[in-house]
Amino acid sequence: MTATAADPRHTDPRHTDPRHTDPRHIVLTGATGQIAPLVARHLDARHRITLTSRTAPAAAQRAGVRHVACDYDDPGSLLHAFRGADALFVVTNDPTRPGHDRNIVRAAIEAGVGHIVKLSAAAVHDSRAHDLITRWQRANEERIRDSGIPWTMIQPRSFMSHALAWAPDIRRDGVVHALHPHSRNACIAPEDIAQVSARVLGDGGHHFQSYQLTGPQPLSAHEQCAVLSELLGRPLVCRELSRQEAHARYARRYSPAMADALLAGAERQLAGAKAGTTDTVERLTGRPATTFAEWAAGHLDRFA
Ligand SMILES: NC(=O)c1ccc[n+]([C@@H]2O[C@H](COP(=O)([O-])OP(=O)(O)OC[C@H]3O[C@@H](n4cnc5c(N)ncnc54)[C@H](OP(=O)(O)O)[C@@H]3O)[C@@H](O)[C@H]2O)c1
Structure with a gap:
């Protein structure tokens, strides 16, 4: 987990002094995704911020934030987007x-x-996780650790926003479909991931650290369904999917290999692997992690 002492960055105060707060140039990949636009909102307005993705974000960005098109398959476009970056969110x-x-x-x-601040996954620590997604994230982390560039790993548990996939069925007939609906996951609000990421980007005090992020409590789909029902003021039914049904649903959106990996993740959740919590959000932001009820209340219009 340590980098080579010969790395010249270790003698550069820009990279070692945690109190370094000068305006920085921060590049965020994933401009049209869930987390990077939230990170941009939490960054100090004095920083120069570049958001990158293939397509431009639909929503206008605040002043001081620009979009640069890039494609991960096009090294030239990446070099152009990253040049001069003090910190990069991947x-x-x-x-x-x-x-x-x-x-x-x-x-x-x-x-x-x-x-480099890398959006990875909590599963990389689970010795029983051998699925495609976890192996990929472990290899990504290793490549960054070997790069010689100071790094910070952001390793969240599942995003609370997965519940948004239930919204059409909830609006139509008040039913939530879930595999292993009584198994628990200490899922985390995307806002919390973003706030932690903004806190560490370009801050030497967080170099060479891995942060496992969870929500404040493990919840099952059944319990999330009850929270939504309470907030919406109407009954909701949580219906169990068989493994075959769940796999078929995954396969509608993802490749067969990804669908297998998602199913393997659900099996680990059933075995209790995703129920543990950490206090990392509170330690790094100074406030408790967002509860599912708080997150859902902020997105209730999507379910109503
Ligand atoms: N979802 C979870 O519960 C969870 C939990 C733990 C960790 N994670 C990790 O979080 C990360 C984000 O996952 P997500 O599915 O939620 O991502 P996402 O928000 O959909 O973001 C993906 C971003 O990558 C960009 N992108 C994709 N292909 C690109 C390319 N060829 N060139 C340039 N940009 C490209 C997309 O932009 P364009 O398509 O517009 O180019 C988009 O902005 C993943 O690494 C995942 O493993 C997720």
């Missing part, structure tokens, strides 16, 4: 394309990026 989402993270790390080295 979001990739396709485990069948390991070349994406390889291209990103190569471009970051060539561009002289000062700090």
Whole structure:
């Protein structure tokens, strides 16, 4: 978990002094995804912020934030987007394309990026996790650790926003469909992941740290359904999916290999692997992690 002492970045106060708060150039990949736009909102307005993705975000960004188009398959576009970055937030989402993270790390080295903050996953610590997604995230982390660039790993449990996938069925007939509906997951609000990420980006005090992030309590789909029912003021039914039904639903959205990996993750959840909590959100933000009820109340219009 340590980098080589010969790395010149270790003698550069920009990279070692946690009190370094000068305006920085921060590049966030995943501009059109869930987390990076939230990170941009939490960053100090004095920073120069570049959001990157293939397509431009639909919503206008605040002043001081620009969008630069890039494609993980196009190393030249990555080098262009990363040049001069003091810190880089890395979001990739396709485990069948390991070349994406390889291209990103190569471009970051060539561009002289000062700090990589990687959106990874809590499952990398689970010795029983051997699925495609977890193996991919472990390899991504290793590549970054070997890059010589100071790094920070953000390792969240499942996003609370997965519940948004229930919204159409809830609106239509008040039913939530879930595999293993009584198994618990200490899921986390995307806002909390974003606030922690904004806190550490470019801050030497967080170099070479891995942060496992969870919500404040483990909850089952059944319990989340009860929270939503209470907030909406109407009964909801939580219906159990068989493994075959769940796999078929995953396969409608993802490749067969991804569907297998998601099913394996659900089996580990059933075995209790995703119920543990950490206090990392509170330690790094100074406030308790968001509860599912708080998150759901903030997104109730999507379910109503
Ligand atoms: N969901 C969870 O519960 C969970 C839990 C733990 C960890 N994670 C991790 O969180 C990460 C984010 O996952 P997500 O599915 O939620 O991602 P996402 O929010 O959908 O974001 C993916 C972003 O990557 C960009 N992108 C994809 N392919 C690209 C390419 N070829 N070139 C440039 N940009 C590209 C997309 O932009 P364009 O398509 O517009 O280019 C998009 O902005 C993943 O690494 C996942 O493993 C997720």
